[in-house]
Structure formats: structure tokens, C-alpha cells
Amino acid sequence: MHRCQLSAVEIKDPSSHMSDKQQQLLQLKDHFARRVYEEARHVVNSWGQLAEVHWQEVWFNEFTLAATKLVGLAERHGFMPLAEASGQLVAVLAAAEAHITPSSDVLEQLNTAIGQIATACSRANDNMALKQVSAGRKPVYLCFNGSAQATLLKEQLASFGIPAHCFANQVDLNEAILYRLPAAMVVDTDFGDQGVALVSTLQMDLRAPIPVIFYCQQTPSLAIRLAVVRANGIALYVGQMDVDILIEQLIGVYSLRSEPPFRVLVVDDSRAQAMYAERTLNYAGLFTRNVNDPFEVLEVIESFNPDAILMDIYMPGCMGPELAQVIRQQDKYDSIPILYLSAESDIDKQLDAVGRGGDDFLTKPVPKTVLIATVLNRCRRHRGLRAQMIRDSLTGLVDHNHTLDTLAKLIGQNLEAALPLTFVMIDLDRFKQVNDSYGHAMGDRVIRALALYLKQRFRLTDVIGRYGGEEFALILPDTDEATAALLLDEVRSGFEKLTHHQGPVEINVTFSAGVATWTPGEDASALAHRADLALYQAKANGRNRIALASELPH
Numbered sequence: 408m409h410r411c412q413l414s415a416v417e418i419k420d421p422s423s424h425m426s427d428k429q430q431q432l433l434q435l436k437d438h439f440a441r442r443v444y445e446e447a448r449h450v451v452n453s454w455g456q457l458a459e460v461h462w463q464e465v466w467f468n469e470f471t472l473a474a475t476k477l478v479g480l481a482e483r484h485g486f487m488p489l490a491e492a493s494g495q496l497v498a499v500l501a502a503a504e505a506h507i508t509p510s511s512d513v514l515e516q517l518n519t520a521i522g523q524i525a526t527a528c529s530r531a532n533d534n535m536a537l538k539q540v541s542a543g544r545k546p547v548y549l550c551f552n553g554s555a556q557a558t559l560l561k562e563q564l565a566s567f568g569i570p571a572h573c574f575a576n577q578v579d580l581n582e583a584i585l586y587r588l589p590a591a592m593v594v595d596t597d598f599g600d601q602g603v604a605l606v607s608t609l610q611m612d613l614r615a616p617i618p619v620i621f622y623c624q625q626t627p628s629l630a631i632r633l634a635v636v637r638a639n640g641i642a643l644y645v646g647q648m649d650v651d652i653l654i655e656q657l658i659g660v661y662s663l664r665s666e667p668p669f670r671v672l673v674v675d676d677s678r679a680q681a682m683y684a685e686r687t688l689n690y691a692g693l694f695t696r697n698v699n700d701p702f703e704v705l706e707v708i709e710s711f712n713p714d715a716i717l718m719d720i721y722m723p724g725c726m727g728p729e730l731a732q733v734i735r736q737q738d739k740y741d742s743i744p745i746l747y748l749s750a751e752s753d754i755d756k757q758l759d760a761v762g763r764g765g766d767d768f769l770t771k772p773v774p775k776t777v778l779i780a781t782v783l784n785r786c787r788r789h790r791g792l793r794a795q796m797i798r799d800s801l802t803g804l805v806d807h808n809h810t811l812d813t814l815a816k817l818i819g820q821n822l823e824a825a826l827p828l829t830f831v832m833i834d835l836d837r838f839k840q841v842n843d844s845y846g847h848a849m850g851d852r853v854i855r856a857l858a859l860y861l862k863q864r865f866r867l868t869d870v871i872g873r874y875g876g877e878e879f880a881l882i883l884p885d886t887d888e889a890t891a892a893l894l895l896d897e898v899r900s901g902f903e904k905l906t907h908h909q910g911p912v913e914i915n916v917t918f919s920a921g922v923a924t925w926t927p928g929e930d931a932s933a934l935a936h937r938a939d940l941a942l943y944q945a946k947a948n949g950r951n952r953i954a955l956a957s958e959l960p961h
């Protein structure tokens with residue numbers, strides 16, 4: 408087995424110097440952290456279910472109870488950002504009513520509070536270390552007949568903060584499941600000779616199915632594929648398992664919040680009509696904003712950033728199709744779907760409207776279910792296409808242009824608040840050597856691993872971009888230079904310990920980073936330039952280190 412240590416730094420485990428008492432205290436803190444984070448997770452998950460059950464009283468009450476409990480727990484154990492966010496949630500809930508779908512404004516306030524709870528949980532630079540966050544995580548159960556593959560997988564998952572337990576037989580698995588349900592399972596279809604049937608039986612007894620990823624060594628028959636679907640399998644891998652893809656999927660299972668709700672702009676001069684469309688869409692959990700004066704549309708599109716526009720045809724001073732053409736004049740709005748909602752029943756006029764910048768035509772009166780389904784479909788396609796446009800295909804991260812655009816936008820928003828905003832450039836060390844010695848495929852594997860590692864370590868509000876080939880960029884809002892440097896150093900030291908496998912080859916790779924915090928008056932490119940200079944300094948100082956722009960020689 409080849410082993411290549413491209414750069415090495417000795418890192419000691421800080422807990423090795425602690426007394427027994429200090430260790431006990433740390434364990435106790437771990438325990439409380441777990442309780443607080445599990446409660447927060449419960450609140451976030453219940454929120455997802457509330458819209459599905461149409462705000463039924465019993466769910467609403469359970470959700471309110473969970474949020475109230477979280478405030479108490481978070482306050483008692485000193486998780487102040489979490490206590491504050493859940494306190495806001497309880498305050499908004501007090502003004503909402505069970506049974507009644509909240510208005511878009513209230514929905515947005517609730518969602519903001521939930522977002523803050525999720526963010527507070529995933530803040531790696533809070534007082535809580537990542538280790539403690541992952542201690543609160545439910546484990547993944549790995550079920551393979553042989554132990555070698557499961558052990559390797561367990562080690563890799565641990566590097567990403569995902570706890571896992573291996574099971575070699577059905578009896579041990581059943582016992583473990585009685586004790587604690589896993590966050591997800593990875594199961595060999597041959598596990599105990601009948602992996603899929605086993606999972607199927609298990610899922611029947613559960614209120615909510617466990618996400619299961621199946622793995623099949625031989626090409627599976629259609630019967631097996633069908634059985635996997637029926638056992639709630641979220642994926643089926645055949646042959647060699649790609650650990651990176653598996654980890655990405657598991658990170659998805661763990662992520663506290665999925666996609667933010669879709670946003671729909673309703674343009675109608677009739678307030679009553681606009682309100683009807685809004686209520687219908689709010690009922691399905693979509694955010695809406697309405698504009699009654701067509702001349703205000705451009706301004707609202709810029710601030711509201713809709714995933715779709717629902718537009719009337721006949722409005723005073725400006726027809727819907729004319730407005731659609733005005734919107735389409737700007738490239739950046741070209742991909743937003745525009746759906747007309749009108750009583751116009753003349754097919755020629757409908758076709759003309761769709762021909763002039765529209766995507767669909769819905770004739771009033773439109774059944775609520777049709778309106779919801781059509782708008783949801785358009786929103787989903789829009790998000791999907793946009794993600795393809797701005798994301799890098801190897802890592803799924805946003806590309807160079809989008810990173811810089813976002814930086815400029817955040818600087819613009821930050822002008823008044825003047826909160827710290829930090830930009831970081833990261834570059835893999837001696838990466839040419841990795842490609843030259845082990846091939847491009849291994850290089851790509853390392854790039855994907857770093858992307859996953861960063862996604863796992865940073866908050867939902869942080870922006871992670873692939874800046875160039877082996878270069879990454881981070882935008883860390885509300886983070887000062889010293890905090891960013893500490894955080895980056897922790898990530899640097901974790902990443903260098905991560906082993907990248909390809910066949911019999913195992914390597915470790917390091918990175919260097921340059922950190923620069925925005926100074927008032929500075930634009931995005933000047934800030935990025937300072938981060939780049941700091942990165943250059945980190946490389947010049949020997950690599951596998953972090954350099955700060957503020958400490959650069961003038």
C-alpha cells in the first residue's frame with residue numbers, strides 16, 4: 408500500500424492533558440448539547456410537517472410545545488443564539504392560530520425563525536465545537552456481511568462528523584434498533600441473505616420510514632429494484648460503492664433544513680384576486696408577495712427574488728404580456744417563469760400572451776389544486792435550471808462568478824449594518840503532484856472531498872464556492888477575521904487527517920488559506936485581492952497554514 412504524506416503537521420488531542428474531573432465536565436456538556444440539539448432538530452422537523460397536515464390543531468399545539476421547550480433548554484444550558492431564535496418563534500406562534508393557514512408575512516417570520524434555529528445549530532464557530540454537534544447526531548447503521556467494507560466506511564463517515572455503527576448480523580441490528588433508531592441505514596442487499604426484505608419488515612413498524620441506501624454487488628434483477636423502492640430505499644448502488652456520493656447523500660439526510668420555500672410574486676390590480684391566489688399558494692407552504700401596481704414590479708422582483716410570477720392580463724396602464732416583455736428585457740430575469748392567470752377565454756389571445764414572454768396560461772376560475780400544482784412545477788424547474796447554471800458540476804458548489812456576485816451583494820447589504828464580513832481563499836497544496844503521481848481521477852476525488860468537507864463544516868448562511876480548479880472561496884457573513892482564522896485552522900487540521908482512497912492507494916492532502924475581512928469602502932474585487940495576497944503568503948510561509956490579510960507586510 409502506498410502512502411503519501413504531502414504535508415505534515417503534528418496535532419495533539421487537547422483532551423489528553425485534562426484531569427478526570429475536566430473530562431467528566433466535558434462529557435456532561437456533550438450530553439446537554441445532545442439534548443438541546445435533538446430538541447432543535449425536532450422543532451425544525453415538526454415545522455416541515457405542519458404545512459402537510461394543514462395546520463391541524465393537534466400538530467400546531469405539539470409544535471408550539473416543542474418550541475417552548477427548546478427556549479427553556481437552550482437558555483438553561485447557555486445556547487444563547489438558539490434561545491433567542493426559538494424565543495422569536497414562540498412569539499410569532501402566539502399570534503398565529505391553529506387551523507388557519509398563516510398569511511405570507513407570518514409564514515415568512517416563522518420560516519426566518521426556523522432558519523435561525525437551523526443556523527444556530529450548524530454554527531461551527533459558536534462555543535460548541537463540531538464534535539459536540541455531531542455527538543447529538545443519530546448514528547447511521549451500516550449492515551454488511553463482511554466487516555472490512557463497513558469499517559472503512561465508518562472511518563470515512565467519522566471524518567465528516569457522521570457517527571456510524573457496523574452490524575454483521577440481523578440479531579444485533581434488531582436489538583440496536585429497539586434501543587435507538589438511526590438517521591439512515593446503508594444495507595447490502597445480501598445482508599443476512601435478505602437485506603431488502605429485512606428493511607421492508609422493519610419500515611412497517613415505524614411511523615416515519617428510515618432513509619435506506621442499498622448496495623448490491625451483482626447487477627440487480629428488476630424484482631430487487633422494485634423491492635428496494637417498496638422498502639423506501641432512497642438509492643441503490645451496484646458494484647463498487649462511491650464513498651463521496653454516499654457521504655453527500657448522508658449529509659443531505661442530516662441537513663437541518665432542506666430548500667427554502669418557493670417564492671411567488673402575484674401581479675394583479677385586483678386586491679381580492681391577488682389575495683385569493685396568495686392564500687391558495689400559502690396553503691401549500693409557498694411564500695407570496697403581491698403587487699397591485701404593475702409599475703412597481705421591477706423593484707419588487709429585485710428585492711423579493713421570486714421563483715415564479717403569477718400575472719393578470721388586463722391591468723390599468725400596462726397589459727400583462729407587455730409587462731412580461733419588459734421583465735424579459737433584462738437577462739438576469741430571463742429564466743423566471745411567468746404564468747398568466749386570467750378570465751380571458753379566447754385561445755388566440757391566450758396564445759399571443761404566452762408567445763410574448765409567458766410560460767403558461769391558467770384560465771379563471773382555476774381549481775386550487777391545479778393552481779398549486781402548476782406553480783409548484785414551474786418553481787421546481789426554475790430552481791433546478793438555475794442550479795445547473797451557477798453550480799460547478801464536479802462539486803455542486805457555486806461557481807467563481809456567482810461567488811463574486813454574492814460577495815458584492817452582501818457587501819452592498821452590509822453597508823449600513825457594518826457587520827464583519829470575511830472572505831477566504833483556499834488552495835490545495837502541491838496539487839499538481841497529486842495529479843501527476845496518482846492521476847486526474849484521484850485529483851478529482853480530493854477536490855470533491857474538500858467540497859463536502861467545507862459543506863459539512865460551515866453554516867447555511869455561509870457561501871462556499873469553487874473559485875477555480877483547485878481553489879475554493881468562502882464568504883462568511885457576521886464573522887470577524889480572528890474567528891474565521893480559528894475556524895479555518897480547525898478545518899485545515901481536520902482535512903489533513905482525512906485519507907483519500909483509490910484502490911490500494913491512500914493519500915493525505917493539505918490546503919492553505921488566505922483570510923481577509925471587509926473594511927468599509929472596499930469593493931468585492933479589492934477584498935478578494937487581499938484574500939488572494941494572504942493566500943500567497945500562506946503558500947510562501949510553507950503551506951498547510953492560514954494567513955491573515957491584516958498581518959501582511961505593507
Ligand SMILES: Nc1nc2c(ncn2[C@@H]2O[C@H](COP(=O)(O)OP(=O)(O)OP(=O)(O)O)[C@@H](O)[C@H]2O)c(=O)[nH]1
Pocket residue numbers: 801834835836837838839840842846847848849850851854875876877946950
Ligand atoms: N484533478 C484535477 N486537477 C485540477 C483541476 N483543476 C486544476 N487542477 C490541477 O491543479 C494543479 C494546480 O497546480 P499549481 O497551480 O501548479 O499548484 P500546486 O501544485 O497546487 O502547488 P501550490 O499551489 O503552489 O501548493 C494543476 O496541475 C491543475 O491541472 C480539476 O478539476 N481536477
